[in-house]
Every structure is written in structure tokens, then in C-alpha cells.
Amino acid sequence: MRRLDRRHVLALIAGGLTTPALAQEPKTEAPMSRLTAYAFSFAQLDGGEIRLADFAGKPILVVNTASLCGYTPQYTGLQELWTRFHDRGLMIVGVPSNDFGGQEPGTAADIKETANHQYGVTFPLAAKAVVKGPSAHPFYKWAAAERPLETPRWNFHKYLIGRDGRIAAVFSTQTEPTDSKVIAAIARETQHPE
Numbered sequence: 001m002r003r004l005d006r007r008h009v010l011a012l013i014a015g016g017l018t019t020p021a022l023a024q025e026p027k028t029e030a031p032m033s034r035l036t037a038y039a040f041s042f043a044q045l046d047g048g049e050i051r052l053a054d055f056a057g058k059p060i061l062v063v064n065t066a067s068l069c070g071y072t073p074q075y076t077g078l079q080e081l082w083t084r085f086h087d088r089g090l091m092i093v094g095v096p097s098n099d100f101g102g103q104e105p106g107t108a109a110d111i112k113e114t115a116n117h118q119y120g121v122t123f124p125l126a127a128k129a130v131v132k133g134p135s136a137h138p139f140y141k142w143a144a145a146e147r148p149l150e151t152p153r154w155n156f157h158k159y160l161i162g163r164d165g166r167i168a169a170v171f172s173t174q175t176e177p178t179d180s181k182v183i184a185a186i187a188r189e190t191q192h193p194e
Contacts, residue, residue: 036165037062040139042093042126045108050093050124052139057163058089059189062139063177064131065094066103066155067114074156075119077177081186082123088190092123097131100154104128131157143167158182162189 037060038053052060063078075094082092096111098104104111108127115121129137131152136144143159144151150170151157158175160182162168169185176182 035142037139037142037161037167038165040137040142042095042129042137042139045096045111045125045127050126052093052161052165055091056165058091059085059163059168059186060091060093060161061186062093062095062143062159062161064097064099064129064140064152064155064157065115065125066097066100067106067111068103069101069155071154071156071173072114073119074177075115075121078123079119079121081177081182082121085186085190086123090186090190094121094123094125095131095137096125096128097155098128099130099132099152103155160185160189 038056040052042050042052044050061078061081063074065075066072078092078094081090086092094115096104096115106114111125111128115125129140131137131140132144140152146167147159147170152173154173156173158171158177159167160169160171168189169182171179171182171185
């Protein structure tokens with residue numbers, strides 16, 4: 001008798017699992033549960049928070065920076081992008097990191113001195129963060145999962161987040177912020193759909 005009840009229960013469960021409503025449910029939920037960049041925030045260098053959700057529907061360029069790097073002059077190009085595209089919706093977030101060559105060893109005041117005073121940066125800077133490995137900031141863990149072959153390998157790696165909150169383009173350290181590929185990608189993302 002006990003065996004029969006178990007078979008009956010298993011038959012009911014198996015029958016229930018094959019109903020169209022249950023079979024379709026995972027398909028409809030999967031895309032909605034996928035994270036976008038808007039799920040993340042950075043502590044701001046001066047205190048407060050940079051919430052990427054505050055820029056939903058606008059492109060965001062997230063760049064890991066360093067003050068003592070041979071690529072530090074890219075701050076100038078990033079500021080040029082900010083000046084050119086900010087009024088069209090572009091947000092730039094500089095994320096100081098000491099992950100590569102120990103080239104961001106200083107305090108928040110040191111970082112501000114380099115970025116703001118030496119290079120005239122006016123776009124937001126995050127507090128120093130880890131951008132690689134198991135201790136990476138959650139944004140960088142997400143980006144690594146989204147684009148595992150395009151993770152930061154040095155300072156001034158650039159992620160362009162599209163208006164949909166997904167990674168639209170990735171540019172390596174060697175790609176200058178004012179490179180035509182970067183400008184074209186940002187221009188595409190700052191155009192308003194008709």
C-alpha cells in the first residue's frame with residue numbers, strides 16, 4: 001500500500017512538472033533576473049555614493065585608474081570625453097585601484113591631487129577599490145562574469161556600459177580615451193533613439 005501511494009505521488013509530481021505553465025516559467029524569468037550595471041554602487045572618493053542606477057538609460061564609462069602609472073596622462077583624454085559628451089548623457093566613473101604595480105598607493109587626498117589638480121578631472125572618482133580577483137568590487141566581478149576574456153590587465157581599462165545597463169564595449173589600457181573607436185562607441189550610446 002505504501003508503495004502505491006509513493007507511485008501515485010510521483011506520478012502526480014511528474015505530471016505537474018510537464019504542464020505548459022511550469023515548463024515556460026524558467027524561460028520568462030531568466031532574462032529578468034540577469035543583473036545589469038545599474039545594480040552596483042561605488043563609494044565616492046569624497047564620501048557618499050556613486051549609484052550607477054542614478055544614470056539608468058545613459059552610457060557610463062567605468063575606468064580603473066592609478067596616479068603613478070605610465071598611462072596616468074589618460075586622465076586628460078577622459079576629461080576631454082567628459083567635456084564633449086557629458087551634456088549628451090555620458091557618465092564617467094574613475095575607480096582608483098592599487099591592483100597593478102602598486103601604482104595607486106596614496107590616500108584620497110593624494111588621488112585628488114593627481115586627478116583633480118594635475119589633470120583637471122571633474123568627473124566623479126570612486127574611493128580606491130580592488131578590481132581583480134576574489135576580493136574585487138562587485139561591479140568588477142559582474143563585468144568579469146559578463147566578459148571573462150576582457151578583464152582589466154592593467155590600469156586604465158575601460159568598460160562602456162550602454163543605455164540598457166549592459167556592457168556595450170570594452171577598451172584595453174593601450175586604447176586612448178580619445179581613440180576613434182571609443183568616441184564612436186560613446187557617440188552610438190549617446191544618440192537618442194528616434
